[in-house]
Amino acid sequence: GIQVEQSPPDLILxxxxxxxxxxxxxxxxxxxQWFHQNPWGQLINLFYIPSGTKQNGRLSAxxxxxxxxxxxxxxxxxxxxxxxxxxxxxxxANNLFFGTGTRLTVIP
Amino acid sequence: GAVVSQHPSWVIxxxxxxxxxxxxxxxxxxxxxFWYRQxxxxxxxxxxxxxxxxxxxxxxxxxxxxxxINHASLTLSTLTxxxxxPEDSSxxxxxxxxxxxxxxSQYFGPGTRLTVT
Numbered sequence: 001g002i003q004v005e006q007s008p009p010d011l012i013l014x015x016x017x018x019x020x021x022x023x024x025x026x027x028x029x030x031x032x033q034w035f036h037q038n039p040w041g042q043l044i045n046l047f048y049i050p051s052g053t054k055q056n057g058r059l060s061a062x063x064x065x066x067x068x069x070x071x072x073x074x075x076x077x078x079x080x081x082x083x084x085x086x087x088x089x090x091x092x093a094n095n096l097f098f099g100t101g102t103r104l105t106v107i108p
Numbered sequence: 109g110a111v112v113s114q115h116p117s118w119v120i121x122x123x124x125x126x127x128x129x130x131x132x133x134x135x136x137x138x139x140x141x142f143w144y145r146q147x148x149x150x151x152x153x154x155x156x157x158x159x160x161x162x163x164x165x166x167x168x169x170x171x172x173x174x175x176x177i178n179h180a181s182l183t184l185s186t187l188t189x190x191x192x193x194p195e196d197s198s199x200x201x202x203x204x205x206x207x208x209x210x211x212x213s214q215y216f217g218p219g220t221r222l223t224v225t
Contacts, residue, residue, distance in 0.1 A: 033213065041146075041199055043216035045110075086151065088214075094140060094205060096214055098152045 002027045002091050004099035012105045013077045021072040021102045023087035031090035032063050034072050037101075038083045046072070046085075077106045109135050112204050114217035121192055122225055129187045129220045131202030137182035138204035142214065143175075146199040158185045192224045 003026040013019055023032075034046040047054050047061040049070065054061055058077075063070040070087055084103050088096040111134040121127050131141055139160050144152040156177050157165045164177035174196075176188040185204075189196055199221050203214040 031212065035216070041201070041219040041221070043152075043201065043203075043219075045213065045215065048211055048213050088152075090212075094212060095154055095157065096142070096203075097154075098144075101151050103149075 002029070002089060002097050004087060004089055004097050006085075006087060006099040006102050008102060009100065010103045010105075012107065015077060015079060015106055015108050017077050017106075018073070018075045019077060019104070021074070021085055021104075023070040023072070023099050025068050025070075025087075025089050025099075027091055028065070028068070029089040029091045031096075032070055033088050033090075033096070034061055034070070035086045035088065036081075036083050037086060043086070074104075077104075079106045079108055082106050110206050110213075110215040111135050112202065112215050112217040114200075114202055114220050116220060117218060118221040118223075120223045120225060123193055124191055126188055126190045127192055127222060129189075129200055129202075129222075131185045131187070131204070131217050133183045133204040133206075133215075136204070136206050138206065139182060140205040141179060141185040142203045142205070143177060143185075143187050144201045144203070146201060146219075148199075152201060155187075189222065192222070194224045197222055197224045 035043045049063045051065045058075045060073045084101045087099045115130045141158045143155045158179040160179045179185040201219040203216045
């Protein structure tokens with residue numbers, strides 16, 4: 001199956017700092033989503049972004065499909081941003097393959 | 109919109125018993141739902157794809173006789189863990205597929221934490 005790698009695996013930020021999370025995938029995809037899993041386990045949809053750039057408040061994402069990677073930018077981080085960030089890709093059938101995740105801790 | 113619920117949110121059961129987990133799409137109809145499991149500090153692994161009115165499609169290595177999936181309506185799918193053992197303890201998450209404006213996204217339930225003693 002398709003391989004999805006995320007980096008860094010762990011990230012600790014001071015509140016107010018900016019960060020970039022990366023997602024590399026091994027094959028062409030027809031869907032890519034970014035999720036935030038909060039400390040209680042709930043997965044929250046952040047972006048549906050198979051290509052191009054989108055912004056939503058302090059978050060933005062860019063996917064370069066031809067080079068098989070996506071980036072998630074978090075600006076002015078807050079403690080509530082803590083949790084695990086996953087990218088997930090869909091190739092062919094409507095199945096999402098999840099990446100390895102980036103665990104973000106924002107300290108006040 | 110696009111809210112998915114799961115029940116129960118957590119359950120503790122004794123080894124050898126069966127546990128049923130419900131997944132509901134509250135404000136949309138979902139012909140396809142998915143079941144994932146997540147071990148501590150690991151990623152989500154797809155277990156099976158559930159289609160309304162037909163048999164579920166299981167991923168390689170997932171025992172269909174142990175993890176029974178029923179998709180009885182366009183808003184409800186159930187996962188039954190039969191004869192549970194401690195190694196089945198995990199976080200089980202469902203999702204429902206929604207198509208809108210030419211894109212198909214999955215929306216996730218809050219998860220069910222199963223502990224088998």
